[in-house]
Amino acid sequence: MRKLITKLALTASVTVMAAGAVQADEPKQGGTLVTVLSTNVRNLNSAVQSGIVTGFPGAQLFASPLRYDEDWTPQPYLAKSWSVSDDGLTVTLNLVDNAKFHDGTPLTSEDVAFSVEVIKANHPFKTMFAPVETVETPDAHTAVLKLSKPHPALMLAMSGQLMSIIPKHIYGDGEITDVKTHPRNNENVVGSGPFKLVEFKNGEHVILERFDDFFIEGRPYLDKIVMRIIADPAARAIAYENGELHMGAFESLPRIINRLKNVDTLTVTPEGYGAIGPLDWLAMNTTKGPLKDVRVRKAIAYAVDKNFIHKALMQGTAADSKTGIHPDSPFYNADVEGYDLDLDKAAALLDEAGFPVKDGSRFSLTVDFGWPDVKPQVEYVKAALKKVNIDVEVRASADFPTWAKRMGTMDFDMSWDTVFNWGDPVIGVHRTYDSSNIAKGVWSNTQGYSNARVDELMAMAAVENDPDKRKALYAEFQQIIADELPVYHTNTLPYHTVYNTAKVGNPPLGIWGTSTPIDMTYMKE
Amino acid sequence: MAFVQKFLIRVFYAVILLTAVLVLNFSMMHLAPGDVADTISQSMGGADQEVLDQIRAEYGLDQPFLVQLGRYIGNVLQFNLGYSYFFNTPVTDLILQRLPATLLLVFTAQIMALLIGVVLGVISARRPNGLASHFVTALALFGYAAPVFWTGILLLIAFSLKIQWFPVAGMQDVTVSGGFWVHALDIAKHLVLPAVTLGSVFLALYSRLSRATMMEVLGSDYVRTAKAKGLTEREVVYKHALKNSLSPVITLAGLQFSAVISGAVLVEAVFSWPGLGTLAFQSIIARDTPTILGILFFSAVVVIVGNLLTDLALRFVDPRMGGK
Numbered sequence: 001m002r003k004l005i006t007k008l009a010l011t012a013s014v015t016v017m018a019a020g021a022v023q024a025d026e027p028k029q030g031g032t033l034v035t036v037l038s039t040n041v042r043n044l045n046s047a048v049q050s051g052i053v054t055g056f057p058g059a060q061l062f063a064s065p066l067r068y069d070e071d072w073t074p075q076p077y078l079a080k081s082w083s084v085s086d087d088g089l090t091v092t093l094n095l096v097d098n099a100k101f102h103d104g105t106p107l108t109s110e111d112v113a114f115s116v117e118v119i120k121a122n123h124p125f126k127t128m129f130a131p132v133e134t135v136e137t138p139d140a141h142t143a144v145l146k147l148s149k150p151h152p153a154l155m156l157a158m159s160g161q162l163m164s165i166i167p168k169h170i171y172g173d174g175e176i177t178d179v180k181t182h183p184r185n186n187e188n189v190v191g192s193g194p195f196k197l198v199e200f201k202n203g204e205h206v207i208l209e210r211f212d213d214f215f216i217e218g219r220p221y222l223d224k225i226v227m228r229i230i231a232d233p234a235a236r237a238i239a240y241e242n243g244e245l246h247m248g249a250f251e252s253l254p255r256i257i258n259r260l261k262n263v264d265t266l267t268v269t270p271e272g273y274g275a276i277g278p279l280d281w282l283a284m285n286t287t288k289g290p291l292k293d294v295r296v297r298k299a300i301a302y303a304v305d306k307n308f309i310h311k312a313l314m315q316g317t318a319a320d321s322k323t324g325i326h327p328d329s330p331f332y333n334a335d336v337e338g339y340d341l342d343l344d345k346a347a348a349l350l351d352e353a354g355f356p357v358k359d360g361s362r363f364s365l366t367v368d369f370g371w372p373d374v375k376p377q378v379e380y381v382k383a384a385l386k387k388v389n390i391d392v393e394v395r396a397s398a399d400f401p402t403w404a405k406r407m408g409t410m411d412f413d414m415s416w417d418t419v420f421n422w423g424d425p426v427i428g429v430h431r432t433y434d435s436s437n438i439a440k441g442v443w444s445n446t447q448g449y450s451n452a453r454v455d456e457l458m459a460m461a462a463v464e465n466d467p468d469k470r471k472a473l474y475a476e477f478q479q480i481i482a483d484e485l486p487v488y489h490t491n492t493l494p495y496h497t498v499y500n501t502a503k504v505g506n507p508p509l510g511i512w513g514t515s516t517p518i519d520m521t522y523m524k525e
Numbered sequence: 526m527a528f529v530q531k532f533l534i535r536v537f538y539a540v541i542l543l544t545a546v547l548v549l550n551f552s553m554m555h556l557a558p559g560d561v562a563d564t565i566s567q568s569m570g571g572a573d574q575e576v577l578d579q580i581r582a583e584y585g586l587d588q589p590f591l592v593q594l595g596r597y598i599g600n601v602l603q604f605n606l607g608y609s610y611f612f613n614t615p616v617t618d619l620i621l622q623r624l625p626a627t628l629l630l631v632f633t634a635q636i637m638a639l640l641i642g643v644v645l646g647v648i649s650a651r652r653p654n655g656l657a658s659h660f661v662t663a664l665a666l667f668g669y670a671a672p673v674f675w676t677g678i679l680l681l682i683a684f685s686l687k688i689q690w691f692p693v694a695g696m697q698d699v700t701v702s703g704g705f706w707v708h709a710l711d712i713a714k715h716l717v718l719p720a721v722t723l724g725s726v727f728l729a730l731y732s733r734l735s736r737a738t739m740m741e742v743l744g745s746d747y748v749r750t751a752k753a754k755g756l757t758e759r760e761v762v763y764k765h766a767l768k769n770s771l772s773p774v775i776t777l778a779g780l781q782f783s784a785v786i787s788g789a790v791l792v793e794a795v796f797s798w799p800g801l802g803t804l805a806f807q808s809i810i811a812r813d814t815p816t817i818l819g820i821l822f823f824s825a826v827v828v829i830v831g832n833l834l835t836d837l838a839l840r841f842v843d844p845r846m847g848g849k
Contacts, residue, residue, distance in 0.1 A: 032700055040807055042568050043613055050569035124572030177579075181613055202612060203623065203799040203807075205699055230694045230797040231807075234678055238686050239693040400567055401559025401812045408563075420570050431571070440574035442563060 027505060031523030032224040035514075036239070036248040039231055040202050045171075045185040046164040047115055048122040050422075052250055052276060055161045055515030057206045057227060061102075062164035062191035063215075065093050065112070066155070067517060068275065070510050072330055074155055077517075078107070078165060078192070078215075088150025088465045095141040099215040101167045102196040107215075109137035114168035116145070121176045125427050128157040150463040152470060156275060156423035161515035165192065194220035194519035203229060220519035240266055240498050246523075247499040247507055249514040253373065254315040257496050267501045270319070270494060272509035274328025277421025277428060278493035279321050280374070282367075282381060283407075284414050286486050287448035290363050291413060295353040297485040300414075301339035302346035303388045304381055309490050313376050317494035323478035324429050326421045327492060328511070330467075331474040336482035346388045357389045364391035368415035370403030377416045404442035412446075418493050419443055425474060430458045433481060449486035539829045546825045547601060547818055551594050554814045560586050561610045564811040568611075584610050597818070606822065607815035611808065616819035619804060626696055627789055627800030633716055634723035639778055641724075642731025643771070649732070650739035651762065661732055669729035677722040677795035684718060691718050694797035719796040723789060727781055734777055738770040772839055779835025 037056060043049035046058025065079040076082075079093040099107040113135035120129045131151040136144040145154070157163055170190050171179050184190065189197045192215070195208035206227040210220055228245070230236050237256045239245040241263050251257055251268075261268045282304065290296045310318060325332045355362040365385075369378045375396075382392040395412075397403035406412050422428035431437050435450035454477060461473040482489075497514075499507045505522040508514050562580040566572035572580075581587045585596065600607055606616040645665075649658035668676075685693045692698060692715050701711045742748060743766055751761045793802035801820060808816035 034700065039568075040612070042565070042611060050572075052570070053568065124566065124569040124576045126573040126575060186613065199699075201622075201799070202614070202619075203797075203803055204695060207699055226699050228695055228797075229799075231803070232694070232795055232797060235681060235694045235795060235797060238681050242686050242689050242693065244693050398557065399559075399810060399812070401561070401563040402557060403559075404563035404567070405559035422570060428571070431573075437574075441572070441577050442566060443571035444574065 027221050027520065027522040028524065029221055029522070030223050031221075032226060033222050033504065033518075033521065033523060034226045034228065034244065034246050036236055036245050037206065037227050037229050038233070038236070038248075038250060040229060041186075041200070041206065043180075043185050044189050044197070044200060044206070045166065045179070045182065046161070047118050047166045047171075048180045048185070050124050050162070052161075052513060052515055055512070056249070057197075057200075057208065058164055059160035059193065059512075059514075059516050060195040060208050060225065060518065061189055061193045061197060062160070062166060063099065063107075063193045063517065064160040064163045064165060065095075065158040068156075068159050068511050070272065072274070072511055074158075077160075078112075079158075084465065088152075088463070089147045091145040091147065091154060093143045093145070095143065096215050097141050099192050100213050101170075101192045102190045102211055103167075103170075104213070105167060105169055106140075107165065107167070107192045108140040109135075109143040110140075111165055111168050112143040113137055114172055115163070115165045117176055118166060118171065118179045119163060122180045123162075125162070125422065127426050127430065128153065128162055150465050151426075152465050152467075153424035153426035153462065157427065159275070159423065159512060160517060161275070161512050162423060162427070167191070194517050195222075195225055198224075205229060214519070216519065220517075221522035222518070225518070240500070243500065245500075247497070247504050249495070249497045249508075251496045251498055252494055254313070254317040254494060257317045257494060258315055260496075260498055265500055265502065266498055268496050268498050269509065270317070270492075270496050272497060272511065273492075273495045273513050274326055275421070275423045275511035276495065276513050276515070277326035277329060277423070278418060278495055279324065279326060279421070279489065280318070280377070280416070280418050280491050280493050281324075282377075282414055282488040282490060283412075283417045283447055284486060284488065285410055285412055285447055287410065288413060289365075290353070290355060291365070293353045294484055295349040296355065297488070298339070299346040299349040299353070299388060300385065300390070301485055301488040302342045302349070303390075304339075304384045304488065304490075305341040306339065306490050307341060308380065308384075309377065313380060314491055314494060317496070318491040319494075321489050321492050323482055323489055324419075324432055324487070325425055325474065325478060329421065329425075331425060331471055333475040333478040335475075336479050338482075339488065343387055350388060350390075360389060361391050362389045364393065365413040366393045366395045368395045368397065368403060368406060368412045370397055370400055370407070370415070370417070374416045374418070381414070381416075407446045408439065408441040408444070410439045410446055410448055415446075417443075417446075417487070425458075426462050430462070433477075433486065434458060445486075447486040449484070451480060451484060454480055535829075535833070542829070543822060543825050544598075546821050547598065548594070550818055550821050551597060551814065552590075554812070554817065555590055555593070557812070559812065561812045561814065562586060564611065564813075568811075580610075597815075601822070606819040609808070609813055609816045611811040611813035611816065616815050619816060620801065620819055620823055623799060623801045623804045626798060627793070627802060629712075629716065630719055630723060630793070630798055630800060631789055633720040635727060635778065635781065637720060638724040638727035638731055639774070642728045643735045643767075643774060645728075645732040646735025646737075646774075647739050647762065647767065650736045650743060651758075653736075653740060658736075661736070665729040665732045667729075668725035669733075671725070672791075673722055673726060674791045674795050676725055677718070677792060680718050680722055681795070691715070696799055719792050719798050722795070723792045730777060730781070731774055735770060735774050738773050739766060742766045742770045775838050776835060779831055779838070 037053055039053050044057055046054050063078045066074045067077040080096045081094045083092050116135050131147045131149050132145050133148050134146045167190050171182055194214045196211045198207040198209050200206045208225040210223050233253050233256055260266055284291050284297050321327050322336050322338050367378045367381050378394050382394055385392050420428050433454055435455050437445045438448050457473050457477040461470050464470040503524055505524045506520050508516050508518050510516055562577050609616050645661045649661040684691045696715050697711050751765050789802035790806050793800045794806055805820045
């Protein structure tokens with residue numbers, strides 16, 4: 001007996017329409033959306049290139065088995081329904097039968113099997129599909145994923161940002177690992193998504209146009225999407241303001257966000273980034289000097305005023321985040337110690353840990369930062385810790401690789417860091433706390449943190465298919481992390497979406513930012 | 526004969542220079558901690574160790590330094606500038622794609638700055654203490670002192686936001702459709718602000734220099750003789766004095782061409798101008814060694830050719846130079 005969690009396409013499209021109905025206007029067909037990417041695109045093939053910049057064009061060019069609404073509920077996309085076996089070892093996808101690639105070839109389960117193989121071999125997040133052993137293709141529209149262990153993270157991994165279905169007849173002409181550098185990754189890209197590639201000029205733009213044979217009837221609404229590449233945030237801000245850009249996502253500079261909020265023609269919103277899950281935090285090397293002592297780490301957390309970071313540095317644009325899981329995630333546990341400012345407690349903890357004040361100082365530490373935007377944060381950490389007699393030296397890095405090397409080899413005391421959740425905790429959260437992932441490059445467990453119970457909780461949560469039990473496991477996990485503080489979580493990175501209120505209807509405000517098909521977005525005029 | 530010999534010596538120096546550019550920069554890039562695998566991982570939101578190792582192995586980054594250097598030089602000798610790790614494209618293609626935009630920007634800015642600068646210089650030289658002269662001096666100092674990215678943003682706020690005459694970024698509006706002239710006009714509209722920004726720095730130099738040389742020339746004997754012959758002031762200034770005062774300006778213009786790519790980096794970044802400057806900036810940030818070296822190699826070639834052209838231009842303006 002299979003436990004069916006199948007949703008019929010019909011029910012789902014009703015849900016989707018209900019979600020769309022929040023917008024008072026009727027969607028209109030046609031029009032060109034002019035939007036923006038903040039850096040150059042390395043690769044348009046989102047099956048081999050992760051990240052939010054490729055995510056946007058990638059999710060338009062390629063379709064994925066599932067998509068998500070703003071409540072983290074999976075919706076049918078290429079898979080009209082799906083089911084997980086009772087033992088959790090078999091996931092069956094029933095594909096729509098009318099999906100075609102942009103070159104007219106029908107999409108089949110062979111392409112799904114091929115894509116899984118390509119992603120397993122090339123995608124940077126190995127944990128996403130590691131338990132998937134084989135993909136069986138009993139018929140053209142059924143793909144059966146055979147797992148070595150239950151793998152609930154698969155559900156979020158099957159969305160557009162992480163699992164693009166690419167055509168085997170185009171990308172399957174060489175070695176699987178060569179798909180990374182396939183010539184069709186940046187030109188003549190062929191997917192089955194709502195838009196097809198017209199032109200990609202790196203440094204200038206990506207132009208997409210409506211794919212008329214898209215498998216969802218009547219979609220997409222837009223005729224054309226122009227994604228301009230504008231790296232300078234100030235220039236982007238002016239372009240939103242004077243109407244040159246209709247929409248943009250991932251704006252994160254508080255000064256610019258607040259300025260744009262005051263522009264009448266624009267809507268500026270932090271909604272829709274939960275699955276991207278970007279978090280800012282103060283990382284602490286738990287293997288070195290005074291920071292080995294949890295009391296010292298707690299004292300630092302009590303001395304660094306979160307409130308100041310939220311109000312003065314982030315200027316009210318960022319949300320509080322107390323744990324390694326993004327506050328928008330259903331797994332977030334807000335009921336943990338938040339370390340509000342308490343200098344007396346901090347001093348007492350430091351005394352207790354055996355670091356009394358001598359000649360005005362207890363000990364000295366360094367704090368690193370990897371990019372200029374977070375320099376105010378580290379300067380503030382220095383000033384804040386001075387108050388509890390810890391001398392802090394700010395260490396700058398010439399560029400990202402320099403900092404990445406320091407972090408990856410644990411050559412640091414403290415550092416400001418920004419890390420993304422990427423959907424399920426298995427994909428983006430575990431890597432920071434897993435004791436088997438210590439010092440494995442940037443954004444691994446660079447803190448050298450090791451706790452057997454935490455490892456055990458993560459291992460159990462990774463294979464727990466019952467959402468409530470899984471939530472409980474992650475709740476305890478977050479409790480321990482907040483108590484042992486390998487990192488002091490301060491706030492979310494304030495990603496905001498900016499759009500012209502009068503022009504753009506139904507912008508993508510789900511959980512994946514713009515890394516999702518925007519077939520339901522339309523131009524109002 | 527003398528010319529051929531001189532030419533060969535130049536080529537010899539050029540080869541040494543180019544080799545030094547490549548070897549030194551390759552070594553410097555190598556000395557810095559971290560590598561392109563880190564920035565690739567950054568662009569992907571992190572990567573597992575296994576993937577990082579795979580990237581390093583694929584691009585030969587796990588090989589000893591000398592092996593990497595040898596391979597690279599070997600490729601360059603075969604006129605192959607390599608493959609950009611970060612952009613997944615051959616470096617030569619990348620540079621050739623971006624070159625026209627930079628040339629357009631830099632030539633426009635240079636020519637504009639040269640023409641306006643010389644005119645302003647001459648005007649202010651004729652009345653060194655007049656109001657116009659002070660105005661030109663102030664303008665020149667401002668243009669030179671203000672950082673280009675600041676001038677750029679200021680111009681954007683003034684002419685793209687407050688008075689919406691010019692577009693904010695890029696080189697063309699892809700939603701514009703029409704014939705050649707429609708697109709040319711569109712590009713011209715996009716070109717104005719970046720060219721003015723970049724030109725503002727050059728303008729300062731040219732106007733100051735031409736003012737100084739013009740004043741010197743105007744005080745010389747032959748100018749006095751020309752005046753004594755009864756020529757009008759206008760004829761003296763524009764026919765006799767100007768040509769003689771130009772050669773330092775042309776030398777400077779030639780030297781400035783060498784700084785073309787470096788100067789354009791910031792302006793291109795502010796205006797998202799799809800040129801070599803932006804590419805250089807991005808590839809340095811990304812630690813994309815083949816692309817950076819390719820651009821440096823290319824810039825060195827531009828400098829060498831620029832110097833040759835300057836010499837030729839000087840011979841044209843001042844025939845005395847040819848005899849030397």
